[in-house]
Amino acid sequence: MSKQVRVRFAxxxxxxxxxxxxxxxxxxxxxxxxxxGVFFLRIEDTDQNRFVPGAEEYIMEALEWLGISPDETxxxxxxFGPYKQSERKDLYKKYTELLINSGNAYYAFDTAEALDFQRxxxxxxxxxxxxxxxxxxxxDTSLVISVEETAKRIAKGDDYVIRxxxxxxxxxxxxxxxxxxxxxxxxxxxxxVLFKSDGMPTYHLANIVDDHLMETSxxxxxEEWLPSMPLHxxxxxxxxxEAPQFAHLPLILKPIGNGKLSKRDGDKLGFxxxxxxxxxxxxxxxxxxxxxxxxxxxxxxxxxxxxxxxDGTEKELFSLEELANSFDLNRVHKAGAKFDPEKNKxxxxxxxxxxxxxxxxxxxxxxLTDKGISVSEIVLxxxxxxxxxxxxxxxxxxxxxxxxFVAPTSYDEKASKNWKTETPTLxxxxxxxxxxxxxxxxLNIETIVKDWxxxxxxxxxxxxxxxxxxxxxxxxxxxxxxIV
Numbered sequence: 001m002s003k004q005v006r007v008r009f010a011x012x013x014x015x016x017x018x019x020x021x022x023x024x025x026x027x028x029x030x031x032x033x034x035x036x037g038v039f040f041l042r043i044e045d046t047d048q049n050r051f052v053p054g055a056e057e058y059i060m061e062a063l064e065w066l067g068i069s070p071d072e073t074x075x076x077x078x079x080f081g082p083y084k085q086s087e088r089k090d091l092y093k094k095y096t097e098l099l100i101n102s103g104n105a106y107y108a109f110d111t112a113e114a115l116d117f118q119r120x121x122x123x124x125x126x127x128x129x130x131x132x133x134x135x136x137x138x139x140d141t142s143l144v145i146s147v148e149e150t151a152k153r154i155a156k157g158d159d160y161v162i163r164x165x166x167x168x169x170x171x172x173x174x175x176x177x178x179x180x181x182x183x184x185x186x187x188x189x190x191x192x193v194l195f196k197s198d199g200m201p202t203y204h205l206a207n208i209v210d211d212h213l214m215e216t217s218x219x220x221x222x223e224e225w226l227p228s229m230p231l232h233x234x235x236x237x238x239x240x241x242e243a244p245q246f247a248h249l250p251l252i253l254k255p256i257g258n259g260k261l262s263k264r265d266g267d268k269l270g271f272x273x274x275x276x277x278x279x280x281x282x283x284x285x286x287x288x289x290x291x292x293x294x295x296x297x298x299x300x301x302x303x304x305x306x307x308x309x310x311d312g313t314e315k316e317l318f319s320l321e322e323l324a325n326s327f328d329l330n331r332v333h334k335a336g337a338k339f340d341p342e343k344n345k346x347x348x349x350x351x352x353x354x355x356x357x358x359x360x361x362x363x364x365x366x367x368l369t370d371k372g373i374s375v376s377e378i379v380l381x382x383x384x385x386x387x388x389x390x391x392x393x394x395x396x397x398x399x400x401x402x403x404x405f406v407a408p409t410s411y412d413e414k415a416s417k418n419w420k421t422e423t424p425t426l427x428x429x430x431x432x433x434x435x436x437x438x439x440x441x442x443l444n445i446e447t448i449v450k451d452w453x454x455x456x457x458x459x460x461x462x463x464x465x466x467x468x469x470x471x472x473x474x475x476x477x478x479x480x481x482x483i484v
Contacts, residue, residue, distance in 0.1 A: 005037025006217045009063075009070070010044045010207070013055035016278035016287060017062050019339075020222060020252045020261065023304045027249060027332070028220050029068040030305070033324035040214065041070035043084045046206050053281075056084075062275040066297045067320055080214040085206050092201040095209050095239070096162045096194055100142075104238035105194060107142035107150055109160050114140065130190045133168045154197075162195040164204075164231065164238075172230050177218075177247035177329045184230040192231055204228065208235045211244060220247045220329070223336075247329050250308045251336040261339045263287060271341040275300070294393035296355075299348040308337040317350055349392045357385045363394045371398075373405050386478040400477075408473025415475045418465040426462060427470060434484070446481040 009025040011017060025041075032039035041063065043056055063069050070076070074083045082088050099105035108131075115131075118139075122129040137143050141163075142150040154160065170186040194205040201209075211219065219232075226248045236243035252261045255269060266273035266288065276289035290300050302318055311318075311326040318326065352360070361380040368375060375383075387400040433452050437445060453463055468480050477483055 003217055004215075005032055005035040006040065006215050007032050007037065007220055008040050008042050008211070008214065008216055010042040010210075011059055012044045012047065012050065013052060013059065014047070014050040015052050015055055015280075016274045016276070017059050018263070019273045019275070019290075019304065022062065022066065022275055022300075023252065023307060024220065024222055024249060025063060026066075026068055026301060026304055027309070027327075027329075030324050030327035031218065031220060031329060032071070034327045037217070038071045039068075040072035040080075041074075041083065042210060042214070043074065044203065044206065045084060045086045046089070046200050046203060048086070048200070058276065058278065065291055066275060066301055068301070085201075085210065088206070088210065089200060091213070092195065092205055092209055093199070096201070096205065099164070099194070099238055100162065102238065103165065105162050105164050106136070107154070107160050108136075108163050108193075109140040109153060109158055111140075111159070131163070132166055132190045133187060136163070136165070136191055158197075160197045161193045163191040164194050164235065166191050166231075167234065172233065174229060174233055174246070176226070176229070177245060178250075178332050179226075179248060179334055182226070182229070186230070186234075189230060204231055204235070208232055208239075212236070212239070212241050216244050218245045218247065220249065223248045223251050247332070250333055252307055253336040253338045255339050255341055260336075265339075269341060271344065294395045295344075295348050296351045299351040302351075303344050303347040307339065308333050317347075345392045352391060352393070353388055355388075357381045357388070360384045360388060360394060360397075364397050367395065367398055368405070371405075375405070386482050390478075403472045403477070404483075408471075410473060411469060412474035415465070415469050418461070418469060418475075420462070420466075423462070423466045426458065427466060430463065430467065440484075442479065442481040442484070445484050449481075 007028040009021075009028050011021055011025075029039045031037070041059075043059070045051055045056070060073070072079055072083065074081075096105060100107070115129075118135075119129040131139070143165075145153075166189045167186050172184045172186065174182050174184065176182050192204050193202050195201050210216075229246055229248070232246075233243050253259065254261050254265050256265075261273060263273050272288040272290045272293050272295075274287055274289050275291060277292045278287045278289065279285070280287070291297070298320065301320055301323070302316075305318065305323050305327075306316065309327070309332045311328075312331060358377070358381050361377060361384045364384060365377075365380060368380070383401055383404050384397065387397060390400055391397055430449070430452075433449060434445070437448055449463070452458075453460070464480060465475060468475055468477065468483075471477075471480075471483055
């Protein structure tokens with residue numbers, strides 16, 4: 001690559017960061033690190049009507065928690081700042097004027113009522129209204145009124161928008177890194193609004209101008225932006241700028257059925273689709289976050305990286321550094337990737353069992369504290385070592401080991417069939433045997449108890465299952481003598 005790789009994640013602060021957006025950020029991050037480039041975060045807040053307080057801070061905190069913080073952003077290495085579009089709005093007007101002067105854009109004064117009339121008229125004829133080459137010279141635009149009249153109307157305060165003048169009769173042959181060649185007919189494109197009379201640019205103009213000024217080399221974004229690719233390439237051409245390379249990532253699909261993964265899917269099936277908890281202040285509804293649900297950030301990253309990409313091997317567990325070293329956009333799939341909540345948990349389990357027992361004990365300790373239970377770190381670390389293989393999350397530890405702290409008061413009814421008439425007598429004898437042991441290591445206890453059973457010709461089933469039932473309240477848990 002001839003110039004430095006510079007890629008960006010450019011979310012709008014309209015709510016919590018969806019897991020699909022996280023994956024887009026991750027792929028940009030990995031691509032930058034693989035190519036010794038720069039990953040930067042730009043907040044695209046030109047649509048002030050959809051701005052949600054707290055969303056910007058949420059995005060920053062989520063990326064930091066996940067370990068993929070940008071190299072440049074608001075307040076950090078602002079080489080091409082500001083990194084917030086609302087603070088750059090004075091830049092955009094002059095670029096629309098360049099397009100007007102070069103004949104690549106025009107003023108449109110159509111009222112909302114006039115456009116609504118056009119839409120209804122087209123619907124009555126079974127057609128769809130598209131504002132483009134076939135009608136732009138029949139509508140209220142600077143293409144049909146004089147320069148002087150246009151200037152007068154602007155000075156008078158008439159509402160207007162500036163629209164891009166899409167070329168006619170062209171077939172665009174564009175290259176997407178993931179999808180190869182994609183073709184678009186310009187006659188089917190509409191003349192998108194680039195700038196509004198309130199002084200704010202639309203996404204399309206601001207996005208192109210900022211990517212150019214911030215020297216973005218590659219635009220890696222979701223598949224939903226593929227239809228915008230021809231307009232963006234045409235805008236680069238109209239400005240006389242070199243366009244970045246484009247790569248459109250496949251959708252993350254619902255676990256069940258068809259379509260894009262949504263918050264509703266997570267609510268319905270009980271899994272998070274946001275990195276952190278989020279409370280919608282308008283409805284006071286709370287959405288689950290990965291962090292608060294007990295996921296490790298590295299497990300979330302590993303899982304997301306393999307949604308739509310693989311390195312060509314059977315390997316599934318990657319550190320962030322390994323992902324960066326292996327990442328290749330040419331290995332990103334074209335088809336959508338189905339979200340699998342169980343596989344998501346599996347990844348967390350893999351990272352949990354690799355964790356240091358002492359660290360897990362420290363994470364578990366506050367749960368015990370909330371229950372009024374105090375235990376030494378040494379004991380807790382030992383307990384954690386016995387149960388972690390059975391857990392996906394630290395918050396599952398209590399259900400797996402509460403019998404270590406609180407004697408069971410109820411028993412698994414299905415398991416009670418192992419409790420026979422002679423069982424109480426045998427258990428009393430076992431208590432006596434245990435009471436004489438001084439070396440309470442698991443192996444020694446097991447040896448003594450089994451020797452006693454052999455000597456007295458007592459079958460394993462008469463002791464082991466009732467013994468476990470007495471300690472745990474069910475036929476579950478780690479090795480019986482480790483529990484003892």
